[in-house]
Amino acid sequence: MAPVLLGTVPFGFVAGVAAVAAGMSAAQGIALSVFSFSGIAQLIASQLVAVHSPVIVTVAAAFVVSLRFLMYSAAIAPHLAHLDWRWRSALAFLMTDQSFASAARRYGEPGSAANRHWHFLGSASTLYVSWQASVAVGVAAGAQVPASWSLDFAVVLTFIALLVPAVRTRADLAAAVVAAAIALVASGLPYRLALVVASIGGIGVGLAIEAWRRR
Amino acid sequence: MSTWIAIAGVALSTFLLRASFLVFVDPHRFPHWFRHALKFVPPSVLAAIVAPGLVMPAGGIELPPANLRLLAGLVAMAATFHVRNTIAAIATGMATLWALQWALARLA
Numbered sequence: 001m002a003p004v005l006l007g008t009v010p011f012g013f014v015a016g017v018a019a020v021a022a023g024m025s026a027a028q029g030i031a032l033s034v035f036s037f038s039g040i041a042q043l044i045a046s047q048l049v050a051v052h053s054p055v056i057v058t059v060a061a062a063f064v065v066s067l068r069f070l071m072y073s074a075a076i077a078p079h080l081a082h083l084d085w086r087w088r089s090a091l092a093f094l095m096t097d098q099s100f101a102s103a104a105r106r107y108g109e110p111g112s113a114a115n116r117h118w119h120f121l122g123s124a125s126t127l128y129v130s131w132q133a134s135v136a137v138g139v140a141a142g143a144q145v146p147a148s149w150s151l152d153f154a155v156v157l158t159f160i161a162l163l164v165p166a167v168r169t170r171a172d173l174a175a176a177v178v179a180a181a182i183a184l185v186a187s188g189l190p191y192r193l194a195l196v197v198a199s200i201g202g203i204g205v206g207l208a209i210e211a212w213r214r215r
Numbered sequence: 216m217s218t219w220i221a222i223a224g225v226a227l228s229t230f231l232l233r234a235s236f237l238v239f240v241d242p243h244r245f246p247h248w249f250r251h252a253l254k255f256v257p258p259s260v261l262a263a264i265v266a267p268g269l270v271m272p273a274g275g276i277e278l279p280p281a282n283l284r285l286l287a288g289l290v291a292m293a294a295t296f297h298v299r300n301t302i303a304a305i306a307t308g309m310a311t312l313w314a315l316q317w318a319l320a321r322l323a
Contacts, residue, residue: 010305028218035226040264045225055217059224065260066232071253073236074245085238092234153284153312154305156268157291161304163261164295172258179259180266184276187267195263202259203252210251 008039008098008127009134011158015042016138017145018155022050026139033135037128038096040065042135043155064196072100079107083117091117094124096131097162171213175206283319287312 012033019029019042032042041062048058072095080088103120107113145151167173179202186194236242242250269288270276279286291308 008301011301024218028222031219032222032225035222036229038229041225041229045221049218049221055221055224058221059228062225063228063232065264066229067253068256068260069229069232070235071256073233074242074250074253077236077242080237088237089234092237093230095233095237150284150309150312150316153268153287154309156265156284156288157305157308158301159261159265159268160288160291160308161295161301163258163265164292164304165299166257166261172255175255176258176262180262183263183266184270187271194267195260198263198266199256199259202262203255206255206259207248207252 008131010154011039012131012134013138013141014151014154014158015039015046016135017141017151018043018046018138019135020139020142022046024049026142029139030132030136033132036062037094037131038066039131039158061195064199067199068097069095072097076100076103076107079103079113080117082114087117091120091124094121094128096124096127099124099127171206171209174209175202178202178205283312283315286315 015033016029019032020026024032024046032045036042036045044061044065045058048061053061073092076091076095080091083091099120102123103116106116106119163176167176179198181198182201183194183198186197188194189197231239265288269285270278270282272282272284277285287308290311291304294307295304
């Protein structure tokens, strides 16, 4: 858990700086983080608010980058089926890439799973607190971070840290390569639509390769 | 005001996606191919975010040696492949970028 916590600190800091740099007030930067609790969604939303995109475009882009939560939700649901809706809502709200990975590992271990939702709650809420603290520091530092530090590059690096372990099979690799290529070729499309087109293209290629290999 | 509406919309969509199968619908009621497709969401979406950040840092396609970010990103990828944590990616990537920027400034 400790390395995961450490990893969120620079990411949260960058997300906080990005919100203020996009022209949001401190209250808006904090609210975005407290209620959405997703670094990627926060960064994409900040980028689009910065260029004065229409609200619907900002929300749609955040929706697309958050589609991976659908997968996490489906994967973890059978393990939490015995809990009431309040427990499931709370754990859903707190779910992140890191806490999903940690919970999925824990549920895969042998032994009784009856109390593992407490482990999920504990690790996810610890992450929540450390994330919000890091974002708050970033919001406070705001525009004082000099451009020569190239801190925006740390954002790309955090995505690389998530991307590399997400590529586990050849079909994953093909999906990633095709999505990357489409994202570059389609970059002229307005409102980061390239992201949507590239994601759909990558998913399609992944499915096609998997279907072809299974024949 | 529109920023507040956007914040509310982003918060609502992230929650609804997280809660989808946990609170609202049974995943087994969805077709098999749909659950298969979800597996490819992380590699596709993340690659689509990373690629422009590395290859088009200023909005147009740039290649090395001029594009230091692409070089630093590839170093970070190699490091993350061996040591799977976020700190390794940020530390190696930023250190490489800063070293290259420093070296370039010296040469120029």
